[in-house]
Amino acid sequence: MIKKIEHIGIAVKDIKAANELYSKLLGINPYKSEEVASEMVTTSFFKTGDSKVELLEAKSADSAISKFIEKRGEGLHHIAFEVEDIVAEMANLKKSGFTLLSDSPKRGADNKLICFVHPKSANGVLVELCQEIK
Numbered sequence: 204m205i206k207k208i209e210h211i212g213i214a215v216k217d218i219k220a221a222n223e224l225y226s227k228l229l230g231i232n233p234y235k236s237e238e239v240a241s242e243m244v245t246t247s248f249f250k251t252g253d254s255k256v257e258l259l260e261a262k263s264a265d266s267a268i269s270k271f272i273e274k275r276g277e278g279l280h281h282i283a284f285e286v287e288d289i290v291a292e293m294a295n296l297k298k299s300g301f302t303l304l305s306d307s308p309k310r311g312a313d314n315k316l317i318c319f320v321h322p323k324s325a326n327g328v329l330v331e332l333c334q335e336i337k
Contacts, residue, residue, distance in 0.1 A: 204292070209285040209315075209333045210248070210255035214268050215277050218260035222247050225256065233258075239312045244268050246312045257283075257312065281319070283331035289316050292332055296320060308334070 215221035218236075226232050226249075233247040243266035247258040259280060261269035271280055286292040289308045297303060302321040311317035311333065320330040 205284045205286055207285050208254050209283040209331075210257045210313075211279065212257045212259055212281040212283060212329075212331065213278065214271050214280040215258050215260050216272060218245055218247055218258055221258045221260070225249055225258065229256070235313060237312055238262065241309055242266065242268075242311070244312075248313055255313075281329040281331050283317075283333050286332050286334050289318060289332050289334035293318055296332075301325065308332075310336070 213221075222233055222236075225247075229249050229251055231249060231251075233249050236245065236247045238245050242259075243261065243263040245260045245262055249256045249258075259268045261272065263269060268280065293303055293308065302324040304319040304321055308316040308318045311331075313333075314336050315333040316336055317334075318332045320332070322329045
């Protein structure tokens with residue numbers, strides 16, 4: 204079951220410049236930055252109320268973020284929902300006809316297990332499922 208919107212992912216070309224811009228916009232600094240080798244990105248997180256904004260900068264021309272920016276430019280990349288049990292939620296979504304981009308969850312940023320739902324099965328929106336690693 205989906206608990207809440209966990210974060211909104213925004214693809215950026217220059218994370219340092221984007222950090223400055225979002226710090227001014229939100230009136231806060233990022234609370235965390237990290238590299239996610241499996242996704243070939245550097246991320247920064249801003250906490251706003253109960254939700255977060257994640258900035259994503261490609262570390263490789265082969266990364267999904269690099270390809271996204273090349274095709275669509277900087278901007279909204281995905282919406283992430285927090286789930287209690289990611290494996291069960293993946294099974295439910297598959298059974299309901301959604302296409303997942305992986306068969307099992309993988310480690311993502313901010314101490315999460317993650318899985319993505321293909322945009323073609325979600326009205327053109329890339330959806331991420333997130334479960335806190337305990």
